[in-house]
Amino acid sequence: MQRIASIAPLVAQHAGDAAFLWSRRRREIDRPFLDETDIGRIDQRLEANIEGLAAAGESGWQAARAQFTDFAELGEIFVLGVTALRSGESEAIEIALSASKETGAFAVGSLSGAVARTPRDLLKPFVAEWLAGRDPLRRSLGLAALQHHGIDPGARLANLLVDADPEVRRRALRLAGTFKRRDQLTPVIAALDADLARERLTAAFAACLLGEARSAHPALDQIVANQQDLAAHAIELRLLTTPGRAGKQWLQSRLDQPALRIVATRAIGLLGDHAAMPWLIERMREPELAEAAGLALRDLFEVDFNDLALFTLDPALLGPDFTGDEPLPIADKVAAWWDEGRGGRGYGTFRSMRRLRLDALRATLAEPDATLADWRRTRCYPAWM
Structure with a gap:
């Protein structure tokens, strides 16, 4: 890399800020608290720091490596990866991939984020080699590049769907669903019986996008019953593909199961039925269910609850038994807000990133030939606006 005069503390700050901002974006991208403008402001700042590292040349690369070492x-894996990829230098990319391997399987997601923020032209010399290589990490990143940059892998997808590595298969399954590759329906359906629950869940996602929700439902039900860490995602997909009364009855049976009560309460908002509000308000009075009920409320209304005084972390307003890292709903205030105007009236529309994702899913599930929209593309407003 080229050596360019730079101020070391500022370059180090670029590395630290980029790691923090990407971590925050990753945490918020699928939650109901920020919209595309909020995420766009984060994107604007994140890109400025990435460009600062790139402009610093060798100093930027060394700052990224030092941050990762510490x-x-x-976030630090992301910064190391994106700095290497933006440089376009094979040696730096090899260093980043090798270093990230040492941190375990979770590094793939960070490197996938780095691939997403690298221009397509800079990736082009590497992706074909990654997909054809023996290293499963590189094959996974090749698939991530296709996913993030909207490229159908064509005939190559068939082999990737039966790859020896489960993470590669999982990412190939996601591509099959995203691009509505019905020519690959047979391996997608076969993957519903995969050994790993995460792979079965992704296969169910792909099957639903390919119009085979009925085939996916048994796998989703099994995941809901047996995989607590994946139950929320499985319930969401089950409800999006089980409309009307059947969906309500399916969810009610999960609400009746103590082990699923919290995650099922959280999913109530997906039904879009405002008649559930009195029931939800009562759940807000229960310490165990308050957070889930609050999240369901956010799914029910396109209202920016950040601007209302209905949520708090103050124990004095909630009671000593109510604890959590996120603001919880104040049941009495929510009840008054609901009784006053049945919610949402007189307020501007707020479409969170979670709602954008759900709407994109609903649209592609409803239209057999529609590919899944890239709901993550946000408006990059300047950070000071």
Whole structure:
């Protein structure tokens, strides 16, 4: 890399800020608290820091490496990867991939984020080689590049769907669903019986996008019953593909199961039925269910609850038994807001990133030939606006 005069503390700050901003974006991208403008402001700042590292040349690369050496967390892996990829230098990319391998399987997601923020032209010399190589990490990143940059892998997808590595198969399954590759329906359906639950869930996602929700439902039900860490995603997909009364009855049976009560309460908002509000308000009075009920409320209304005084972390307003890292709903205030105008009236529309994702899913599930929209593309407003 080219050596360019730079101020070391500022370059180090670029590395630290980029790691923090990407980690925050990753945490918020699928939650109901920020919209595309909020995420766009984060994107604007993140890109400025990435460009600062690139402009610093060798100093930027060394700052990224030093940051990774000190912390080796998800954000630092992202910064190491994106700095190497933006440089376009094979040696730096090899260093980043080798270093990230040492941190374990979770590094793939961070490197996938780095691929997403690297221009397509800079990736082009590497992707074909990654997909054809023996290293499963590189094959996974090749598939990530196709996913993030909207490229159908064509005939190559068939082999990737039966790859020896489960992470490669999982990413190939996601591509099959995203691009509505019905020519690959047979391996997608076969993957519903895969050994790993994450692979079965992705296969169910792909099957639903390919119009085979009925085939996916048994796999989703099994995941809901047996995989607590994946239950929320499985319930969401099950409800999006089980409309009307059948969906309500399916969810009610999960609400009746103590082990699923929290995650099922959280999913109530997906039904879009405002008649559930009195029931939800009562759940907000239960410490165990308050957070889930609050998240369901956010799914029910396109209202920016950040601008209302209905959520708090203050124990004095909630009670001593209510604890959590996120603001919880104040049941009495939510009840008054609901009784006053049945919610949402007189307020501007707020479409969170979670709602954008759900709407994109609903649209592609409803239209057999529609590919899944890239709901992550946000408006990059300047950070000071």
